[in-house]
Amino acid sequence: MRQEVTVRVNDKAKAEFQRGYPLIAKEALENADVLETEGTIVNLTDKHDKFLAKGYYGKQNKGYGWVLTRNKDEAIGQGFIERTLAAAIAERKTFYDDPNTTAFRVFNGEGDGFGGLSIDYYGGFYLVSWYSEGVYSFKDEVIAALQNVADCKGVYQKKRFDAKGQYIEEDDFVAGERGEFPLIVKENGINFAIYLNDGAMTGIFLDQRDVRNAIKERYAKGKTVLNTFSYTGAFSVAAALGGAMKTTSVDLAKRSNSKTIEQFSVNGIDYESQDILVMDVFNYFKYAKRKEMKFDLVVLDPPSFARSKKYTFSTSKDYTHLMREAIAITEDKGVIVASTNSASFGMQKFKGFIEKAFKEEDMSYKIVEEFTLPKDFRVRKEFKEGDYLKVLFVKLGKRKNVAES
Known part of the structure; x- marks a missing residue:
């Protein structure tokens, strides 16, 4: 009891x-x-x-x-969890029915009525993420409820907590049958290789689906694209499939090279025709400026906090500086995709970071599109902090020291 x-x-x-x-x-x-x-x-x-x-x-x-x-007499047990999960799954019917997208969020914490818990769907497999010891104590009820209300090939889990808030390595398989990895899933027709059994990350951030689709459909054709903090190169793949002239992916993590090669390969793209660089993003900015390189489209999606040998990056303190670095190597009339997943501030403050960067560079700009979380990442209007994703497509004006051609 x-x-x-x-x-x-x-x-x-x-x-x-x-x-x-x-x-x-x-x-x-x-x-x-x-x-x-x-x-x-x-x-x-x-x-x-x-x-x-x-x-x-x-x-x-x-x-x-x-x-x-808010019902005093409602018991919190497997029955409650089954009803809550069933309602969340019903909300995602259009995703389940779409053969071109086979990876999405099924249950988004407090947005679906149970904070501290998220569940993602990957081609028939479910991934449950626990964010505290408290929610993990409901493990048996959640897994049983999920198997009762959903057609599960198998269930995996990520425990995203310990005394230091770091991921705990362990066997992530929970129930059903084990998957064969990489598992190839689709997102708006793009293939992605994902792993449910290989550490904290799966290989793709599902909350950026709409942004990747926008890049593929409206921004990439004929453009040179720089993808910074590129992780497994998902934005680069979207750009390449959208007709980009060339993509450059930059990330400090050594495994980003092989992971990015894999994502290009599962989409039939010759990865050798793309640039994949393992290096500090800020060092790359210096290199690109020294070589007088310019890109038509630059993607900035840094982690909220990152540390390298020479730099410590915090979104709330350093995004304006990061934006200025990107402006310096973006073509006039080019586009910067400015993104953050920090929940510590809202969209207006984020826009303030962008405005300050352009003001310091003495340049004009226009925000042409903005994105928050996609529909499967349900949020509650009473809890605005839950809508953590902020993405702005920022079109540059002309540099004031450059004459009109």
Whole structure:
């Protein structure tokens, strides 16, 4: 039997919970000391002991847990999880029915009613990601519920927590049959090789699907493309299939070379006709400026925080500088795809970083498209932090020291 405790919240938090806010923050709780074992069911009440909501205790970087229901009598068990999962799967019917896209998010944490948990679909296999010990305590109920409501070839998992917040290496196979990897999935007709059994990442970030499609369909044809922080080269593949003249992929991780070669190869693209470079992105900027290189399309999708031998990069502090570096090697009237997955600030602040960069470069620009999370990454209007992805397609004006040709 799962432990259940009552926790009082302060007046400010009471108003937020009544509006539907799902995150249980530490500062909202007046007697947080009663919380001992992660996975404990938490009944939230006001200072007059009036019931507000029910959730679970699970510590992650966002807080102390998540609200699951506002029904005092609703039991949090396999039945609840099955109903929640079934509703989420029904919302993705159009994705399941699309033969050109066989990888997408099935369950997106608090957006689908159970914070701290995400489930992705990869060509018949499901990948469950756990973000706290608290949500991991529901493992048996979640896996059983998933197998009951979905047609699963097999189930894999990623435990994205430990004392330091790092990924824990272990056998990621959970249930069903084991997959043969790489597993080839489709995204808007593009092939991607993915691995569910090889560390924290799978080989593709599903939340960038709409952005890759935009590059392929509207921006790449006949262009030279630079893909920085390129990971497995997914943006480069999309650009090449969209008719790019040439792509250049740059990433510091040594394995990015073989991974990018693999992604080109599964799409029938001659990887030797593309440039794939293993080096620090900031060193590449210096090299490109020294060689007076310019690109028509530059993709900037850095991690929120990164460290190399010479540089430490933090999105909130350094994106303006990164943008200036990109502007310097982008052609006049070229496009920079500026992207961040940082949840620590909103779209307006991100646009401010872009504006500051162009102002410092004394250049005009125009935002021609912007993207947030795709439809399968459901978010709640009461929890704006959940819509973490911010992508801007920024078209450069003319440099003021360059005469019109």
